[in-house]
Amino acid sequence: MRTGAQALVDSLVKAGTEVLFGYPGGAVLDIFNCLPESPMKFILGRHEQGCAHMADGYARATGRPGVCLVTSGPGATNVVTGLATANIDGVPMVVITGQVGLSLIGTDAFQEADTSGITRAITKHNFLVHSADEIPEIVAQAFYIATHGKPGPVVIDIPKNCQQALTAAEYPERVSLRAYHPEHAPNPNDLAKFARLVNEAKRPVIYAGGGVITSGAAADLAALARKAEIPVATTLMGLGSFDEHDNLSLRMAGMHGTAAANWAIHKADCIIALGVRFSDRVTGNIKLYAPEAKIIHVDCDPSSINKNVKVELGICADIKDVLTTVGSRIKRNTHPEWLAEIAKWKKSRPMSYKPMHEGVIMPQAVIEAVDKATHGEALVVTDVGQHQMWAAQYFRHNTPRNFLSSGGMGTMGFGIPAAIGAGLAQPGKKVVCFVGDGGAQMTFEEVVCAVEHKVPATFIIINNNCLGMVRQWQQLFYKQRYAGSILSVRGRLEMEHLEQDLDYDYLPDFMLLAKAHGAEAYRVIDPAKLDDTIAKAIDSGKTSVVEVIVEPRANVYPMIPGGKPVTEMIFE
Amino acid sequence: MKQEIYRFNCFVENRPGVLARIVGLISGRGYNIQALNVGPTEDGTVSKMKIDVLCSDESVVEQIKHQLLNQVNVIEVTSRKR
Ligand SMILES: Cc1ncc(C[n+]2csc(CCOP(=O)(O)OP(=O)(O)O)c2C)c(N)n1
Ligand SMILES: [Mg+2]
Numbered sequence: 252m253r254t255g256a257q258a259l260v261d262s263l264v265k266a267g268t269e270v271l272f273g274y275p276g277g278a279v280l281d282i283f284n285c286l287p288e289s290p291m292k293f294i295l296g297r298h299e300q301g302c303a304h305m306a307d308g309y310a311r312a313t314g315r316p317g318v319c320l321v322t323s324g325p326g327a328t329n330v331v332t333g334l335a336t337a338n339i340d341g342v343p344m345v346v347i348t349g350q351v352g353l354s355l356i357g358t359d360a361f362q363e364a365d366t367s368g369i370t371r372a373i374t375k376h377n378f379l380v381h382s383a384d385e386i387p388e389i390v391a392q393a394f395y396i397a398t399h400g401k402p403g404p405v406v407i408d409i410p411k412n413c414q415q416a417l418t419a420a421e422y423p424e425r426v427s428l429r430a431y432h433p434e435h436a437p438n439p440n441d442l443a444k445f446a447r448l449v450n451e452a453k454r455p456v457i458y459a460g461g462g463v464i465t466s467g468a469a470a471d472l473a474a475l476a477r478k479a480e481i482p483v484a485t486t487l488m489g490l491g492s493f494d495e496h497d498n499l500s501l502r503m504a505g506m507h508g509t510a511a512a513n514w515a516i517h518k519a520d521c522i523i524a525l526g527v528r529f530s531d532r533v534t535g536n537i538k539l540y541a542p543e544a545k546i547i548h549v550d551c552d553p554s555s556i557n558k559n560v561k562v563e564l565g566i567c568a569d570i571k572d573v574l575t576t577v578g579s580r581i582k583r584n585t586h587p588e589w590l591a592e593i594a595k596w597k598k599s600r601p602m603s604y605k606p607m608h609e610g611v612i613m614p615q616a617v618i619e620a621v622d623k624a625t626h627g628e629a630l631v632v633t634d635v636g637q638h639q640m641w642a643a644q645y646f647r648h649n650t651p652r653n654f655l656s657s658g659g660m661g662t663m664g665f666g667i668p669a670a671i672g673a674g675l676a677q678p679g680k681k682v683v684c685f686v687g688d689g690g691a692q693m694t695f696e697e698v699v700c701a702v703e704h705k706v707p708a709t710f711i712i713i714n715n716n717c718l719g720m721v722r723q724w725q726q727l728f729y730k731q732r733y734a735g736s737i738l739s740v741r742g743r744l745e746m747e748h749l750e751q752d753l754d755y756d757y758l759p760d761f762m763l764l765a766k767a768h769g770a771e772a773y774r775v776i777d778p779a780k781l782d783d784t785i786a787k788a789i790d791s792g793k794t795s796v797v798e799v800i801v802e803p804r805a806n807v808y809p810m811i812p813g814g815k816p817v818t819e820m821i822f823e
Numbered sequence: 824m825k826q827e828i829y830r831f832n833c834f835v836e837n838r839p840g841v842l843a844r845i846v847g848l849i850s851g852r853g854y855n856i857q858a859l860n861v862g863p864t865e866d867g868t869v870s871k872m873k874i875d876v877l878c879s880d881e882s883v884v885e886q887i888k889h890q891l892l893n894q895v896n897v898i899e900v901t902s903r904k905r
Binding site: 371372375377379401428430433554556561 | 835840843890
């Protein structure tokens, strides 16, 4: 016999957990009490949101579930953003929350929150444990659910009395879920039609999303693209699924995608959509999306097919399975005219930017400097905002799981902790996190975890002195009324001024902040020092923070304004 | 837009929280539940839910069905126009 808490910790280890992220509290003390003897490496975050994003980053970098342990009430509510972020991007996670004792549930007990109720809509599944005997089985099921079908986060809410009760229950040999059978084999007729549509296409485009990376199908995708000479566009989540140095790469499609990717999709007669959701950030005006194309959509989630766009052929199956089986039926082919047309778009509208003021660093140059310093081999993690789009646009992505970003939720505060999780998962990798001056203030506290655990991540703060993405929208669509988007006192609207205004322009002082957290601190203002400073920080092998003061007025282009078709793309 | 009532017959595992999950899933996506009935089946571990939902077209019906089937505790779903 062992306690429910011990059964939980043993089960997590059985399920393959090597690193556990978490934060203690009254309702999980029994579980924490079992950690000193456990082989799992425990990482103490500094805020439960940070713990959740670390587990998420760990999962995105490896494909293995990120595991996180927090207390009841405020501990559980603090992981909510992390769950929603992982859920929409299909990231496998198992999150254990403490709960008040069963007899206290519903009494508004101290630190009681209805965690199952709160997390139901933002998890793939959740469990409320009713007895210590259930714990090993539920842990096994949670890991199964998190990693099968479209991956996602699973919450296990464990009342304190169940952690303390004794149980003889063992970890099951295999998981059997009566109602959940998410694996579908592709139907042979559909595969035949897939091959026919591809073989007949004159202007085909492969459109690859995060599902390709989840399925481990990047090599199969490249084989298909090369064999039939099909250009490849990706979503934000699909970056890294195809090497952007390849001539067939169109790079990223969507609101801030390349002209070539968006025009190719617009003019295509056949789109092979693999592991994508057709998000509104990518399709723009859905009625005018890919008007000439027959769309083939392969995805492991049946509900994503025909959800946002109507398709010619929907295949609900694992992408790798589909591509390996269909491979031999795809004709070796060339599309010289189509590629020539695409080459023209690439040439006339490359990703490019011009300096705006003499002696001021352009933010895009920071991304290029990292690409150069790491020879394209960095594991890039981003926060959310303009810098995220520049990181997507100006780094030449080439390897799956080397670009981690909150796509669906767009969660500011994701970057710093996710980078730490990724760094712990991939110790040999050069982890570089791009974060805005806004987002850096949301989860900076986690930098100490990187320092403590000697994660040699480089956090690059692209400091444009504003919530740049918001400022850009206000500039373009709200008549330059910069309400609530300027971080410096001087640039703020009259109505935002305080009675006794400070005269500092840039607050906080990120150098002091970085040093206070024990990290190496660098600040770059001079364009001539950019490359060297970045290379020095990355090569230092230490946790470092590089604040780059950049042009505050730079915007992300090209841009297709929300709800508009490709034809309304703006370039400056 | 013209909407019609569709009946979804759902067989689900009889466990705490399943009803809330199903109802939350449908209402959380902006669909309006017209009628709801939950009852036992001969197999005590399975419940049957009859859910009437206003849908604008067949693709919405398919979408709801897939969403329901994606749930870990949902065993089977059928639908028909009422
Ligand atoms: C948690 C959260 N709150 C608000 C937003 C809305 N939002 C999107 S981008 C952005 C600005 C981000 O500013 P910063 O971190 O400085 O990055 P920049 O755009 O300047 O590169 C905001 C407020 C968000 N995505 N996430
Ligand atoms: Mg900013």
